[in-house]
Amino acid sequence: MKDIREDIAWAKINQDVLKSLENPRKLYWVILFVAIAMLGVALGCEVYQYNVGMGVSNMDNPHMWGLYIASFIFWIGMSHSGTLLSAILHLMHADWRKPIYRFAEAMTTFSLMTAGLFVAVHLGRVWQIYYALPYPNERGAWPNFQSPLLWDAMAIFTYLSSSIIFLYVGMIPDLAICRDRMHEGWRKKLYTLLSLGWEGTDRQWRNFRVTYLTVACFLIPLAVSVHSIVASDFGMSQQPGWHITSFPPYFVAGALYSGCAAIITLFIILRYVFRFEEYMTLPILKKIVRLTFAIAMVWTYLNAVEFASVWYSHDQASKDVLIQKASGTYAPFWWGMIFCGSVVPLTLAFKRIQTNIPVLFAVSLLLNLGMWLERWMIVAPTFSHGIYPWTWDHDQWPSFVQWGMVFGSFGWFTLLFMVFCKVFPSVSMYEVKEMVYHRSQESKRLEETGKFAAAGKGAH
Amino acid sequence: MSISNLLENWSKFRHTHPVDDKPHDPYKWAMSIDLDACSGCNACSVACYAENNLPVVGKEKYAHGQVMHWMRIEHYWDEDVGEEGGREFPDQGAQFLPMMCQQCEAAPCETVCPVGATNHTEDGLNSQIYNRCIGSRYCSANCPYKVRYFNWFNYPTTDNVWPAEMVQQLNPDVTVRGKGVMEKCTFCVQRLRAAEVTAKSEGRLVHDGEVQTACQQACPTSAISFGNLVDQESRVHRQWRAQQVELDKDKQAKDDHEEPSELRGYRILENMRPYPSVMYLERVRESAI
Amino acid sequence: MMDSGFDRRDFLKVMGWSGAAVALSGCGNTSIEDGKETLVSYVEAVDYQIPGVGVYYNSSCAQCDAGCSINGKVREGRVLKLEGNPASAINRGKMCGLGQAGVQHHYNPDRLREPLLRNGGSGETITWEKAYALISEKLKGVSGEEIAFLSGVVSGHLKVLLGNYLSSLGSKNHFVYEALAPGVVRAANKKAYGVEMPRYNISKAKVVLSFGADFLGAWVSPVHFSQQYAQFRKGVDGQRGVLIQVEPKMTLTGANADRWVPIRPGTEGILALGIINALGIATGDIAAAVKGYDKARVSKETGVPPGHIDKIAAILKLRSPSLVLAGGAAEGYAHGSQNAAAINLLNHVLGNVGKTVEASAAVPFPQMAPAKGNTAALKSLNDGLAEGKYKVLFNYAANPVFTAPGAMKFKDNMAKAGFKVAFAHYMDETALQADLVLPLESALEDWGTQVPEYMAEGAQINILQPLMENVHPNTRSIGDILLALLKQSRAEEYKNYEDFYAYLRSALVQNKAALGGHAMDEDAFWNETLTKGIIKLVGTTAALSGKAGISGLKLPAPAEIDEQYPLQLIPSVNISLRDGRHTNQPWLQESPDPLTTIVWDSWMEIHPKKAAELGIVEGDIVEITSRIGSIKTQAYLFPGIHPDAISVPIGQGHEAMGRYAKGYGVNPLKIMDAVFDRETGELAMHETRVKVSKTGQRVIVVKDESAAGAKQIREKIAGRVYTDNVDLTKEV
Numbered sequence A: 001m002k003d004i005r006e007d008i009a010w011a012k013i014n015q016d017v018l019k020s021l022e023n024p025r026k027l028y029w030v031i032l033f034v035a036i037a038m039l040g041v042a043l044g045c046e047v048y049q050y051n052v053g054m055g056v057s058n059m060d061n062p063h064m065w066g067l068y069i070a071s072f073i074f075w076i077g078m079s080h081s082g083t084l085l086s087a088i089l090h091l092m093h094a095d096w097r098k099p100i101y102r103f104a105e106a107m108t109t110f111s112l113m114t115a116g117l118f119v120a121v122h123l124g125r126v127w128q129i130y131y132a133l134p135y136p137n138e139r140g141a142w143p144n145f146q147s148p149l150l151w152d153a154m155a156i157f158t159y160l161s162s163s164i165i166f167l168y169v170g171m172i173p174d175l176a177i178c179r180d181r182m183h184e185g186w187r188k189k190l191y192t193l194l195s196l197g198w199e200g201t202d203r204q205w206r207n208f209r210v211t212y213l214t215v216a217c218f219l220i221p222l223a224v225s226v227h228s229i230v231a232s233d234f235g236m237s238q239q240p241g242w243h244i245t246s247f248p249p250y251f252v253a254g255a256l257y258s259g260c261a262a263i264i265t266l267f268i269i270l271r272y273v274f275r276f277e278e279y280m281t282l283p284i285l286k287k288i289v290r291l292t293f294a295i296a297m298v299w300t301y302l303n304a305v306e307f308a309s310v311w312y313s314h315d316q317a318s319k320d321v322l323i324q325k326a327s328g329t330y331a332p333f334w335w336g337m338i339f340c341g342s343v344v345p346l347t348l349a350f351k352r353i354q355t356n357i358p359v360l361f362a363v364s365l366l367l368n369l370g371m372w373l374e375r376w377m378i379v380a381p382t383f384s385h386g387i388y389p390w391t392w393d394h395d396q397w398p399s400f401v402q403w404g405m406v407f408g409s410f411g412w413f414t415l416l417f418m419v420f421c422k423v424f425p426s427v428s429m430y431e432v433k434e435m436v437y438h439r440s441q442e443s444k445r446l447e448e449t450g451k452f453a454a455a456g457k458g459a460h
Numbered sequence B: 001m002s003i004s005n006l007l008e009n010w011s012k013f014r015h016t017h018p019v020d021d022k023p024h025d026p027y028k029w030a031m032s033i034d035l036d037a038c039s040g041c042n043a044c045s046v047a048c049y050a051e052n053n054l055p056v057v058g059k060e061k062y063a064h065g066q067v068m069h070w071m072r073i074e075h076y077w078d079e080d081v082g083e084e085g086g087r088e089f090p091d092q093g094a095q096f097l098p099m100m101c102q103q104c105e106a107a108p109c110e111t112v113c114p115v116g117a118t119n120h121t122e123d124g125l126n127s128q129i130y131n132r133c134i135g136s137r138y139c140s141a142n143c144p145y146k147v148r149y150f151n152w153f154n155y156p157t158t159d160n161v162w163p164a165e166m167v168q169q170l171n172p173d174v175t176v177r178g179k180g181v182m183e184k185c186t187f188c189v190q191r192l193r194a195a196e197v198t199a200k201s202e203g204r205l206v207h208d209g210e211v212q213t214a215c216q217q218a219c220p221t222s223a224i225s226f227g228n229l230v231d232q233e234s235r236v237h238r239q240w241r242a243q244q245v246e247l248d249k250d251k252q253a254k255d256d257h258e259e260p261s262e263l264r265g266y267r268i269l270e271n272m273r274p275y276p277s278v279m280y281l282e283r284v285r286e287s288a289i
Numbered sequence C: 001m002m003d004s005g006f007d008r009r010d011f012l013k014v015m016g017w018s019g020a021a022v023a024l025s026g027c028g029n030t031s032i033e034d035g036k037e038t039l040v041s042y043v044e045a046v047d048y049q050i051p052g053v054g055v056y057y058n059s060s061c062a063q064c065d066a067g068c069s070i071n072g073k074v075r076e077g078r079v080l081k082l083e084g085n086p087a088s089a090i091n092r093g094k095m096c097g098l099g100q101a102g103v104q105h106h107y108n109p110d111r112l113r114e115p116l117l118r119n120g121g122s123g124e125t126i127t128w129e130k131a132y133a134l135i136s137e138k139l140k141g142v143s144g145e146e147i148a149f150l151s152g153v154v155s156g157h158l159k160v161l162l163g164n165y166l167s168s169l170g171s172k173n174h175f176v177y178e179a180l181a182p183g184v185v186r187a188a189n190k191k192a193y194g195v196e197m198p199r200y201n202i203s204k205a206k207v208v209l210s211f212g213a214d215f216l217g218a219w220v221s222p223v224h225f226s227q228q229y230a231q232f233r234k235g236v237d238g239q240r241g242v243l244i245q246v247e248p249k250m251t252l253t254g255a256n257a258d259r260w261v262p263i264r265p266g267t268e269g270i271l272a273l274g275i276i277n278a279l280g281i282a283t284g285d286i287a288a289a290v291k292g293y294d295k296a297r298v299s300k301e302t303g304v305p306p307g308h309i310d311k312i313a314a315i316l317k318l319r320s321p322s323l324v325l326a327g328g329a330a331e332g333y334a335h336g337s338q339n340a341a342a343i344n345l346l347n348h349v350l351g352n353v354g355k356t357v358e359a360s361a362a363v364p365f366p367q368m369a370p371a372k373g374n375t376a377a378l379k380s381l382n383d384g385l386a387e388g389k390y391k392v393l394f395n396y397a398a399n400p401v402f403t404a405p406g407a408m409k410f411k412d413n414m415a416k417a418g419f420k421v422a423f424a425h426y427m428d429e430t431a432l433q434a435d436l437v438l439p440l441e442s443a444l445e446d447w448g449t450q451v452p453e454y455m456a457e458g459a460q461i462n463i464l465q466p467l468m469e470n471v472h473p474n475t476r477s478i479g480d481i482l483l484a485l486l487k488q489s490r491a492e493e494y495k496n497y498e499d500f501y502a503y504l505r506s507a508l509v510q511n512k513a514a515l516g517g518h519a520m521d522e523d524a525f526w527n528e529t530l531t532k533g534i535i536k537l538v539g540t541t542a543a544l545s546g547k548a549g550i551s552g553l554k555l556p557a558p559a560e561i562d563e564q565y566p567l568q569l570i571p572s573v574n575i576s577l578r579d580g581r582h583t584n585q586p587w588l589q590e591s592p593d594p595l596t597t598i599v600w601d602s603w604m605e606i607h608p609k610k611a612a613e614l615g616i617v618e619g620d621i622v623e624i625t626s627r628i629g630s631i632k633t634q635a636y637l638f639p640g641i642h643p644d645a646i647s648v649p650i651g652q653g654h655e656a657m658g659r660y661a662k663g664y665g666v667n668p669l670k671i672m673d674a675v676f677d678r679e680t681g682e683l684a685m686h687e688t689r690v691k692v693s694k695t696g697q698r699v700i701v702v703k704d705e706s707a708a709g710a711k712q713i714r715e716k717i718a719g720r721v722y723t724d725n726v727d728l729t730k731e732v
């Protein structure tokens, strides 16, 4: 099966994609309203927490971190989807990425923005958050360059700004198309401004390619580093269950994993909502699914490595944490994580499932649930069963404020995403055209070689 | 300006601890606690509340694990008591342990603080700058002893924490912390500073016994000794020396001998290398009874 | 410490005695704009007030009757912190948690501020003049027999003044009631040693065998004993002291023992005689009397394994001198006196009397010695009230409505008194039943002298002096009140004393020769007395006179298990809450019980074995029922208790007394049977039998230790060594 038809007319591509920018259907508004309502829940929780104090989250000593940090890691992980599809696959010349990378990049940006908010709501004094940034000041006070949390702040900041640039740069030719196809109005003005006078000249294309490639190259190490640094928040500590050398690759694998799973989810949604069947085709989906399966196995392997190295180490405290994860208060969640993260993806090995949209949709959601649980299971058990026995196993459960914030974060993410879909083309028109062009060239070549082959046969 | 400031002061800010090449001078505050004397009476803990303006959080918050006692009295029972097949009664009593910030020389809490709100002083304290703290709670996450307490609420304005009358009891030498900052035992730094400044203005060093921490002062069994480890004559120094406990070791020489040591000085979680400044003396039990 | 050579009168002026404005600067007070000139310019600074510098004044702790001396830190006119006065032989600069919480008594937001005329549920604020007039009116035509004055321990000049007041009324009915006083032990000591409270030289003993005397926690003079204990552990001649604690419910002292011996409740005396028998050193009629107490029988009756009896006897024989203490857990039975006598006998047999049990010094002014009392006094008052004997009842420093055993029905009987006056700091349960409630100054605002019952080295009179001006201007000193009431009938005799301060000063100054101030002029003596906060006296020491008698000592066989009420209720004494009069001090509420780490609540301790039998797990709300009534509280599984007993701490369960006390926990005294010691008539605190049933509710116990917290797993957190493996001689 072909991953895209080679005979789609370019005009049709423009038309199909631009149609997604048109007046939304009723369902759009409904979803948007739900998203805003969810965000409202989070806002309400934050206002409450800000006014009364962090204590309303039910965090305590020793459970100093909770769902905020878990969700922070989750959303950072999610952000790897875009980088993976856009930058890594771009460099690897996997052009099946083309119809889907745009929305994946948007996901990157938005999940980073969501992740950043979790840092903010986690802080006891969010109003002093800028203390964590190295800015010159008359007091000569600097942040602590030894702290992984500071690297984190800087890495996320860099990653977010680079992602925005990457998303934007990759969109310029399409913005020009929008500009040219739009009637007067705010949209026209916006696109005119953003397309930076793009005319599609050779020189512009040359510069564009170089820039895009450079940003892509820049982004990859950044993506790897950002989650490695998040891993360092834990790995560089002295706590059992955290002080694990394999954490950086484990985190990156987990990030790519959840990124892939999220791509499947959004792929299916967008394909259905915008009727992008022509572009978001099943063969492409199959490729993502296979990639997801591979990463799931890598993640499973790294998990096994962690358990094994803890088990065979002489670090009794870490062993205790592991035992506690598997048998203590958190056991249902921990086993849930194993099930969703390592067992559910096994279904993806079946060809029939690789193209079965409803099943894939469910599986992708389960995978992400598993990945969210993974983050929680990294954060929480260490607190309830650390090195110091006096504070062990004290009961603690996140309050509605924490859950509300987690819940609302999905609303916030959805809101950003839905606005994006209506303002910017969520499928890259120019790259799809390229793809269609390449496919048609390929089939031409195939036809020709086919002729030769036939001729050759005949000559026998 | 501030960059050169940073470059110049970095090594000072982050001077590694503890060091042979840069010994503490003239002060290194340290403690020793004799668990054989400690009766677990809690007087020290109350003294800390009085001296350091600790809020009483109330039952509900206590239930949530949000208590603020900088000094907590732990007790440990023998493991086999009450267990299946174990002893029926804890007939050798409990082991009480006053636990507060160990003022680690290589404090795990310090390295991880993103803003340097908790850092080391030249006289060997793990200090906490409330104004600088952003409330990330990373320090607590990395403290092996879990002795850092977070202001989950704004206690000064919380009902019944400090009603108007009780405000008058607050120690003006110590800040009343607002919500969102971390706090912990300071070794009663306000008392240390006052003593250091007095001594300096008189052109001398603080002499042994001149300054007491509030917990030490209250303790009815005098289980707590406190003083300057640099001062060879101080009680704390002599105790540490007699017990052969050295500050900058993660395993004491006496522990390497084949024969078990007859000394009872030890530091908790020493092997994790925080180089704590509190030495405990093991509780003793009579063999003949 | 206070600088010498200042004029104390100026200070007093400053502190509000002549009505001058005093600096309550800073937080929470009115500003000049209100027209209340409570601000003081530092440009014209008052003496003894250095902005930013703490000034220390000596006074005395009034949180319990141990009589520790305090050193109060005062800054800008506010008392901030109570520290120990190092000059006191009792506490040597140390303080317990309860004592330190004295500032929270002083600044307590629920203190009474105005005299209240109560009318059933409501109260009406009246002036002091009206209040005095009312008392005078109510006393008219009432004979001395019809007047009763109930108080806690009073000593020093307050006691003298109180005595004078009662005699001015023609009344002899002064009932002194301390709910937790060692009444039975006092009587037993009197018999055994000739004094009620000898000096126990813990630090000189090589072995301390304590039968339920929680001397590190709440018994007699805990701060003093804690210091002695520390010395005792360091050892005499390099030999570390050995502590053996015998009791059915582990106390703080028990938790510090080298060997904690759980014993069947009430059989302490049997064990004591068994040990005498095992020692084999007694002669004559003692030897004959204890002959029947062979190991097998004693072990069977007390539940203490024979091996333990041997070991205890062996170590007592080997290491001398030792010290045997009879404490709260041994005295709380109908045969409590017998128990205590048997235990005290051990000291005689071991030859400890005169060595570790010594005569204590007494203040040479018997009129100032503390008036003591326990539940027998309350019982006799209660009986009188029940008969309707009293028309006027005064109450000071006691809260019998809260602490009296439920079976006494004290509240109902109190209602039978015609007019009830309560001198109180808080609206406590007893004040709530009074007709007139008069608000008292806190101990940090008041003047007074204190003579501790338990003297350490030498004798001492403690001085109580104000550390700051009154937090609530309309509260008054109990001394001032008594003086004012005295003047109602004897104005002429007391006309020279404007107030209690004047009375006190002149009383002390007149006696300065006897108080060590012959050479000084009056002012110098007075100033020095206040500066020191203690008057140390040589004291009179009567030699111990008691005898090692066994005649009349008859111990009952252990009680049979009562099928209906199978468990023994031990109302335990919490180290910070004691009899509950300080429960409203939040530091104490949040000070975890050392053994369970529970805060802000009551609990029932039950042995895990018994709990398993009854299907009880931690946090189960259980109903504890006695013949008198029932209470409900949470269960805490605790191996440090005899399986035949359960224990609920005293001090919680207030129905009044303000925000920090009301509504927390339950009061086990409410279900106490009225069983009394046969000899002394004191309440037998441990004689109540109960049954326990589950209610089906369960809560999470609010405590500091977490689920797995009380066990140290692998890592050495709190280390322990045995004397065989440690060399204490090298220690600093």
Ligand SMILES: Nc1nc2c(c(=O)[nH]1)N[C@H]1C(S)=C(S)[C@@H](COP(=O)(O)OP(=O)(O)OC[C@H]3O[C@@H](n4cnc5c(=O)[nH]c(N)nc54)[C@H](O)[C@@H]3O)O[C@H]1N2
Binding pocket: C031, C032, C033, C039, C040, C041, C042, C043
């Ligand atoms: N040697 C020396 N001199 C200095 C300085 C220094 O560092 N060293 N610092 C200088 C500086 S920066 C300053 S700002 C000045 C300050 O100088 P001043 O303004 O003189 O400061 P204060 O003495 O603090 O306050 C003045 C008076 O205000 C009264 N007061 C307080 N609260 C109230 C109120 O609510 N209402 C009224 N009506 N009165 C009130 C106080 O009792 C006090 O008597 O001093 C300057 N002079």
Ligand SMILES: Nc1nc2c(c(=O)[nH]1)N[C@H]1C(S)=C(S)[C@@H](COP(=O)(O)OP(=O)(O)OC[C@H]3O[C@@H](n4cnc5c(=O)[nH]c(N)nc54)[C@H](O)[C@@H]3O)O[C@H]1N2
Binding pocket: none
């Ligand atoms: N308790 C109390 N607190 C107060 C006040 C009070 O009256 N009492 N007053 C308030 C008022 S009005 C004010 S203005 C503030 C003042 O508060 P601060 O500004 O903190 O006042 P100072 O302590 O006078 O000065 C700060 C430091 O500056 C140093 N210094 C002096 N000259 C120089 C210089 O040339 N260069 C540099 N780099 N440093 C120098 C001094 O040695 C000192 O350590 O305090 C406020 N806080």
Ligand code: SF4
Binding pocket: B100, B101, B102, B103, B104, B107, B108, B109, B110, B126, B142, B143, B144, B145, B146, B147, B148, B184, B274
């Ligand atoms: S004990 Fe904890 S808080 Fe104190 S210095 Fe060490 S790591 Fe930091």
Ligand code: SF4
Binding pocket: B112, B113, B114, B115, B116, B117, B118, B132, B133, B134, B135, B136, B137, B138, B139, B140, B181, B182
């Ligand atoms: S809570 Fe405060 S002190 Fe602790 S790491 Fe965060 S900023 Fe630093």
Ligand code: SF4
Binding pocket: B047, B048, B051, B052, B070, B071, B100, B184, B185, B186, B187, B188, B189, B213, B214, B215, B216
């Ligand atoms: S040293 Fe000071 S701050 Fe630390 S526990 Fe003792 S009293 Fe509290």
Ligand code: SF4
Binding pocket: B037, B038, B039, B040, B041, B042, B043, B044, B045, B073, B098, B218, B219, B220, B221, B222, B223, B224
């Ligand atoms: S005051 Fe002293 S004896 Fe009491 S718990 Fe504290 S260290 Fe132990």
Ligand code: SF4
Binding pocket: C061, C062, C063, C064, C065, C066, C067, C068, C091, C094, C095, C096, C097, C098, C099, C100, C221, C222, C223
């Ligand atoms: S033992 Fe009694 S008198 Fe002494 S400090 Fe404690 S409460 Fe005060």
